[in-house]
Structure formats: C-alpha cells, structure tokens
Amino acid sequence: MGTVPPHPLKKLSDNDCLAIFAQHSLGPHELLEEIGKKIVTKCDGLPLAAQTLGGLLRGRHDRRVWEGVLGSKIWELPEQRCRIIPALAIGGCKKVVWESATGHLGSQNSVVCRDTSNQVFFAGPLKPQLPKLEELEINDMKEQTYIWKSHNELLQDICSLKRLTIDSCPELQSLVAEEEKDQQQQLCELSSRLEYLGLSDCEGLVKLPQSSLSLSSLREIQISSCSSLVSFPEIALPSKLRKIDIWHCDALKSLPEAWMCDANSSLEILTILFCDSLRYIAEVQLPPSLKRLNIMMCDNIRTLTVEEGIQSSSSSRRYTSYLLEGLYISCCPSLTCIFSKNELPATLESLEVGNLPPSLKSLGVESCSKLESIAERLDNNTSLETIDISNCGNLKILPSGLHNLRQLQEIKIRACENLVSFPEGGLPCAKLMRLEIYACKRLEALPKGLHNLTSLQQLKIGTGGELPSLEEDDGLPTNLHSLEIDGNTKIWKSMIERGRGFHRFSSLRRLKIMNCDDDTVSFPPEDIILGTTLPLPASLTSLWIFFFPNLERLSSSIVDLQNLTELVFWGCPKLKSFPEKGLPSSLLKLRIVNCPLIEEKCRKDGGQYWDLLTHIPSVLIDI
Incomplete structure (x- = not known):
C-alpha cells in the first residue's frame, strides 16, 4: 500500500x-x-x-x-x-484503508468520501487529526460482513465517537470481525463514548451481533428494515440503554427474556412497529424499568405477555415491581387481550384476560379489532390518568372498578361499535376533566351519575346509536367549560324541553351542537313550557351550529352574548335571517358554510347583512 x-x-x-x-x-x-x-x-x-x-x-x-x-x-x-455535530460519512466504498503514513487532514470536522473505484485510502493515523469527530455514518458497503478488524482500527483512532449509523450494508453480520482475539478490548475502548447505534436496511442480518450489545455507554438503539432479523442475543442490555426502536423487521419472532428479567436494566422506552412475526412481547413480564411501550402495526401479536402473574396466586413466577406509565397499542388486528394471566405453558389461541400494571398512567388502544376487554378489573390501577380506546369493534364492556380510579383525568371511547354499557359504579368523580363518547352504536346509556362529576370540564357525546334522554335526576354536570352533542336528538331535546336550557351552565365557554334537531326553526330554541327563548350562558365564547335542516333565523337574544368571539354555522340550508340588532359586538370570527340563503345576504358586494358584519375581523363565507 x-x-x-x-x-x-x-x-x-x-x-x-x-x-x-x-x-x-x-x-x-x-x-x-x-x-x-x-x-x-x-x-x-x-x-x-x-x-x-x-x-x-x-x-x-x-x-x-x-x-x-x-x-x-x-x-x-x-x-x-456551534452545536452542529462534526461528522464522517463513508458512502459507496467497498474497501476503506487507513495508512500509517503521516498525512495532514487539517482541522476539518466533516469528511465525506465518494470514489468511483470503490477503494479509498486515508492517510493517518486519524486520532490526532480528527479529535472532534462525534458521528460516523457508513452507507452502501455492499460486500462487507463486518466493519472493523482490530489491528490499527477505527475503534482506537476516533476517540470522540458518540453516534454510529450503518445503512444499506446487505451482507453485514457483525461490527467487528469475530475471529479477532482482541475484539472485546476494542469494544471496551469504543464503549466509553458511543451513545447511539442505528442499523437500517441490513437485509442479511439474521441475529443482532452480540458485540452491538456489549457497548456499555449505549443509550439508544434504532433498528429498521432488517428484513431477515429473527432474534437478538440472549444477553442483558447495556446498563445505560434507555431507548430501543425496532421498525419493519418482519422476521423477528421474539425478544430476549434476558431483557425482561434484568433487575439492573435502565430501558425506559420500547417502540415496535411493523414486526409481523411477533406474537407476544414477553413470556412472563416486561422489563421492570420500562416506562413507555408503543406497539403499532404488528399484525400477528396476540398479547403483550403470555403469563400475567400479578393476581395469580398459583403462579410460581411474579412480576418485578413495574414502572410502566405509558402504554399505546395501535393497529394490531390479532390482539386478543393486553395482558394474559394464563399459566405457562399457554397457547396463544385461548388467552384469559389479565390486569394492567398498577403503575400505568396512560393507556391508549386503537384499531385492535379482536380485543374484547382491556383488563379483568381496574381496582388496582389507581395511577391511571388517561384512557383512550378507539376503533376496537369487538370491545363489549369496560372493566369494573372504573369508579375507583382516583387519578383519572380523561376518558375517550370512540368507534367501539359493540360496546354496550359502562360499569355499574359509574365514573370517578375526583379529577375527571374530559369525557368523550363517540360512534358507539350499541351503547345503551351514558354512564350513571354524570351530574356528580364536579371536576368535568369537557364533554363530547357523538354520533352512534341514539342514546336515551337524560333522567330528571341525572342531567349533565353544570360546571362544564365545553360541551359537544352530535347526533343525539333525545339528549338535546331533554335539555331544552324540561326547562333546563343552558343558562345553568355558568362556566360554559364552548358549545357545539350537530345533527340534533330537525324541528328547530329559531336558535336559541324556545322553552316549550314557558314560551320564551331559552337563554344561553353569558360566559359563552364559541358557538357552533351544524346541520339544522329547518333552522331559519337567529333569535335576538344572541346579541346579549357579549363574550362571544366565535360563531359558526354549517349545513343549515334554510337559515335566512339575523336579528335586526345584528350580531354580538364581541365577535372576532364568523364562519358560514353550506347555508346558501344567508350566504347570499352576507355578500360584500351588496348583501343585506354585510353592514352588520364589518366590525368582525375575520368573516369566512363559503358561497
């Protein structure tokens, strides 16, 4: 050379x-x-x-x-x-050689090598020449089965390396040639710096090399589009590793049990996407240090753990104390239950629903069509703060114990078409601030005791089955800040026909009514008993009226809403008149869509009502 x-x-x-x-x-x-x-x-x-x-x-x-x-x-x-990280990128090179000849690389912090001969020689050694190099990207090494040998190698030359990304190396099997006797010594040298390892599009990689998990300073590993990757080495994770992302590894069948049982693990975030050969995440338990688990687009996953062990008195194996706070599962069509309490050996064809970790604070499950129940009971999940369940068409009931969740602040249940009812105990009163129930076609009634939810600020009741009217002693809580009713005529009419109106909602700021009334001609509607217009709360700042097919006019009482800043009409084809006094002087935004009669009268060029709108900064009219 x-x-x-x-x-x-x-x-x-x-x-x-x-x-x-x-x-x-x-x-x-x-x-x-x-x-x-x-x-x-x-x-x-x-x-x-x-x-x-x-x-x-x-x-x-x-x-x-x-x-x-x-x-x-x-x-x-x-x-x-300057925080732009110095980087070295080697692209399209079959062979890279560092020579011992003395060469001068100057003070460059970034080096990119491209060479049509696919063979490039660097003068070196590099260590004294690139002391600030922190990031190395290796791309398109088409024939390499390993990256480094141990003699005179990069591991000792680049002293500040923190990030290593390897992309499109289809024959890669290991980072360091396994036949080298001093392999571990060089890994230790690198381990004092390297924090991030990324592997992508390494199609020939069947098992993640053990060397990659021997780097003690690693904090994050990201593996993507390694289509032949079947497994990981059965060793504990590096003690500082906090985050693992695994994407598009279709052949991956299992994760090591050594990850799950390591009491010294620091793993906090695990994300798995598009891994269709995975049927479960762990046999017995998830890593005890795990705080956030995201599972998405894994078509064949049946459960997270095969044996639950939290409540099973006959189980010889029990959970280490869990730290799991956030759990999000999306688009896993084979998911039957989240945690199973089956005893090993268990079959994935007949899983029994288990319970959630008591440390859990956030639960999100979306588009899991076979899921029938999220847990056996919720009595022990007193840390739960948010529950978000959507597009789970086979979910029929919610677990008992829901009313005992003293920290619960938000519940969203959407597009669960077979959900029939809420638990008998109702919902927790202490801290629940947001409740959303949408597109649940078979839901027979709203949760009991809604009027007792004194902390509730936002309520959405959406399209789905026609829910029954509110009972006399079980109306909506009057402390609401935002109320949306969509397609539930009986609930809407029970509020206006019994003289309840909205004036009792003294804190209400946002009101959105959609698809609720085919009869109303004037808004606000009239109190049938008293024959007067039902007053709206003076606190109202936003009013949306959608799809009232027979609405013709706004009542003059709308002018009295001196805190109203936003007014929206959408899909009211017969709406044709505003009050003579105009609209509230406080309005900042008016939007009118698919209301042809009133739109014509609000035209800037000669419309009857245009002069009543000139004080409004934002007027949007769909003509």
Missing part, C-alpha cells in the same frame, strides 16, 4: 451540499430556491450542516422561516459554541 498516494480530504462542493440540503428539505419551493442556495453556501461544505438545516426546513414553505435561518446568529458563533 506504500505506493498508493494519500488522498487529501476536502469539504463538499456547493453543488454536493445543495443536493444533501434538497434531499432532506424535500427540495425548496421555486420561490425559496435562491434562499436555499444562500443557506447552503453558509454551510461551508459541511454535509451534516446541510442535512440538519434541510430537515429543519422540511415541508415549511414560509419564506420568513427560511430567511430566519439565513439571518440566524448561529453562523456568527465560534466553532466551540
């Missing part, structure tokens, strides 16, 4: 830098192209600067944003204060 001259490394040309910037910003809009070129010029040939700023401006076409980046004071900062 002594006959091969050193290859001096230079910064990228402006054209190469522009290509990187355009790739990550999805290409500047024509009107922004000149600003983009000026930004690229300021990147001074540094690829990571172009990549970072391109990603920052991705999809943002506001000229002021681009000009703000161009005029930013970051360009004036000295190098030691």
Whole structure:
C-alpha cells in the first residue's frame, strides 16, 4: 500500500451540499430556491450542516422561516459554541484503508468520501487529526460482513465517537470481525463514548451481533428494515440503554427474556412497529424499568405477555415491581387481550384476560379489532390518568372498578361499535376533566351519575346509536367549560324541553351542537313550557351550529352574548335571517358554510347583512 498516494480530504462542493440540503428539505419551493442556495453556501461544505438545516426546513414553505435561518446568529458563533455535530460519512466504498503514513487532514470536522473505484485510502493515523469527530455514518458497503478488524482500527483512532449509523450494508453480520482475539478490548475502548447505534436496511442480518450489545455507554438503539432479523442475543442490555426502536423487521419472532428479567436494566422506552412475526412481547413480564411501550402495526401479536402473574396466586413466577406509565397499542388486528394471566405453558389461541400494571398512567388502544376487554378489573390501577380506546369493534364492556380510579383525568371511547354499557359504579368523580363518547352504536346509556362529576370540564357525546334522554335526576354536570352533542336528538331535546336550557351552565365557554334537531326553526330554541327563548350562558365564547335542516333565523337574544368571539354555522340550508340588532359586538370570527340563503345576504358586494358584519375581523363565507 506504500505506493498508493494519500488522498487529501476536502469539504463538499456547493453543488454536493445543495443536493444533501434538497434531499432532506424535500427540495425548496421555486420561490425559496435562491434562499436555499444562500443557506447552503453558509454551510461551508459541511454535509451534516446541510442535512440538519434541510430537515429543519422540511415541508415549511414560509419564506420568513427560511430567511430566519439565513439571518440566524448561529453562523456568527465560534466553532466551540456551534452545536452542529462534526461528522464522517463513508458512502459507496467497498474497501476503506487507513495508512500509517503521516498525512495532514487539517482541522476539518466533516469528511465525506465518494470514489468511483470503490477503494479509498486515508492517510493517518486519524486520532490526532480528527479529535472532534462525534458521528460516523457508513452507507452502501455492499460486500462487507463486518466493519472493523482490530489491528490499527477505527475503534482506537476516533476517540470522540458518540453516534454510529450503518445503512444499506446487505451482507453485514457483525461490527467487528469475530475471529479477532482482541475484539472485546476494542469494544471496551469504543464503549466509553458511543451513545447511539442505528442499523437500517441490513437485509442479511439474521441475529443482532452480540458485540452491538456489549457497548456499555449505549443509550439508544434504532433498528429498521432488517428484513431477515429473527432474534437478538440472549444477553442483558447495556446498563445505560434507555431507548430501543425496532421498525419493519418482519422476521423477528421474539425478544430476549434476558431483557425482561434484568433487575439492573435502565430501558425506559420500547417502540415496535411493523414486526409481523411477533406474537407476544414477553413470556412472563416486561422489563421492570420500562416506562413507555408503543406497539403499532404488528399484525400477528396476540398479547403483550403470555403469563400475567400479578393476581395469580398459583403462579410460581411474579412480576418485578413495574414502572410502566405509558402504554399505546395501535393497529394490531390479532390482539386478543393486553395482558394474559394464563399459566405457562399457554397457547396463544385461548388467552384469559389479565390486569394492567398498577403503575400505568396512560393507556391508549386503537384499531385492535379482536380485543374484547382491556383488563379483568381496574381496582388496582389507581395511577391511571388517561384512557383512550378507539376503533376496537369487538370491545363489549369496560372493566369494573372504573369508579375507583382516583387519578383519572380523561376518558375517550370512540368507534367501539359493540360496546354496550359502562360499569355499574359509574365514573370517578375526583379529577375527571374530559369525557368523550363517540360512534358507539350499541351503547345503551351514558354512564350513571354524570351530574356528580364536579371536576368535568369537557364533554363530547357523538354520533352512534341514539342514546336515551337524560333522567330528571341525572342531567349533565353544570360546571362544564365545553360541551359537544352530535347526533343525539333525545339528549338535546331533554335539555331544552324540561326547562333546563343552558343558562345553568355558568362556566360554559364552548358549545357545539350537530345533527340534533330537525324541528328547530329559531336558535336559541324556545322553552316549550314557558314560551320564551331559552337563554344561553353569558360566559359563552364559541358557538357552533351544524346541520339544522329547518333552522331559519337567529333569535335576538344572541346579541346579549357579549363574550362571544366565535360563531359558526354549517349545513343549515334554510337559515335566512339575523336579528335586526345584528350580531354580538364581541365577535372576532364568523364562519358560514353550506347555508346558501344567508350566504347570499352576507355578500360584500351588496348583501343585506354585510353592514352588520364589518366590525368582525375575520368573516369566512363559503358561497
């Protein structure tokens, strides 16, 4: 190799830098192209600067944003204060060699290597020349089965490396050649720095190499589109590892039990997407340190754990104390239950519903069509703060014990078409602030005791089955700040026909009524008993009226709402008149959509009501 001259490394040309910037910003809009070129010029040939700023401006076409980046004071900062990470990217090279000859690389912090011969020689050693290198990207090494050997290698040359990304290396099997005797020594040298490891599009990788989990300083691992990856080494995770993302690994069949049982684990966030061979996450328990678990688009997953063990007195194995606070499951069509309490050996065809970890604070389940119940009981889940269940068509009941969740602040149940009822005990009173029930076609009644929910501020009752009218002693809580009723005629009419009206809701700020009344001609409607217009609360700031097919006019009492700032009419084809006194002087926004008669009268060019609208800053009329 002594006959091969050193290859001096230079910064990228402006054209190469522009290509990187355009790739990550999805290409500047024509009107922004000149600003983009000026930004690229300021990147001074540094690829990571172009990549970072391109990603920052991705999809943002506001000229002021681009000009703000161009005029930013970051360009004036000295190098030691600039937070753009120095990077080395090696692309399209079959063979990379560092020579012992003395060469001068200058003070460059970023190096990009491209060579049509697919063989590049760097003069070295690199350690004294690139002391600030923190990020290394290796791309398109088509024939490499490993990245480094141990003699005179990168592990000892680059002393500040914190992030390592390996992409599109289809033959990769390991980071370091396994036959090297001093492999572990070199890993230890790297382990004192490396915090992030990313592997993507490494199609030949069947099992994650043990070396990758021997790096003690790792804090995050991201693995994506490794289509042949079946398993991970059965060893404990690095003690500092906090986050694992696994995406598009279709062959992955299981996660190591060593991850699940390690009392010294620091893993806090686990995200798994598009892993269709996974049928469960763990046999007995999830990692005891785990705080957030996200499972999405895993078509064949049946349950998170096969044996629950929390409540099972006959089980010889029990959960370590859980820290799990957030659980989100989406688009897992084979999910039967979240946690199973079956004893091992168990079959995934007949799982018995278990309970949720008592530490759980947030539960979200979406589009899991086979899920019948989220838990056996909720009595022990006193830490739960939010429950969000949607598009679970087989869910028929909610667990008992719901009323005991003293920390619960939000419940959203949407598009669960077979849900029949809420538990007998009703809902918790102490802290519940938001309740949303939408598109539950078979729901027979609202939860009992709604009027006792003194902390409730937001209530949405949406389309689905026709819920029965409110009982005399079980109306809605009067402390509401926001109320939305969509497609529930009986509830709407029970509020206005019994003289209840809305004036009792002295804190109500937002009222949205949709698809609720085919008979109302005037709004606010009249009290049938007293023959007067039902008053709206003076506190109201936003009023939305949607799809009242026979509504013809607004009552003059609307003018008295001196706190009203937003008024919206949508789909009221017969609406044709406003009060003679006009609309409230406090209005800031008026929107009228699909109301042809009143739209014509509100035209700026000669419309009958235009003069009544000139004080409103924002008037949007769909004509």
